[in-house]
Amino acid sequence: MIRTTYDPEADVFHATFGTEDAQYSGAEEAAPGVFVEFDTDGNAIGVEVLSVKLRLSGAYGSRAKAVAG
Secondary structure, X not given: OOEEEEEOOOOEEEEEOOOOOXXXXXXXXXXXXXXXXXXXXXXEEEXXXXXXXXXHHOOHHXXXXXXXX
């Protein structure tokens, strides 16, 4: 079962698709602001996406380039 949450104040989307008893072991950034979470066996159990509003507006890439440049 997939469980999702969105925190509008933090502008963070989170999806969990591991089993309810999966034990979180850590996360890796798969793309800028996108984190894949893993359980103790190395299975992906969730995804967290930062700056959702910027991504949906198409401004995320522009902002990231401006900050880097």
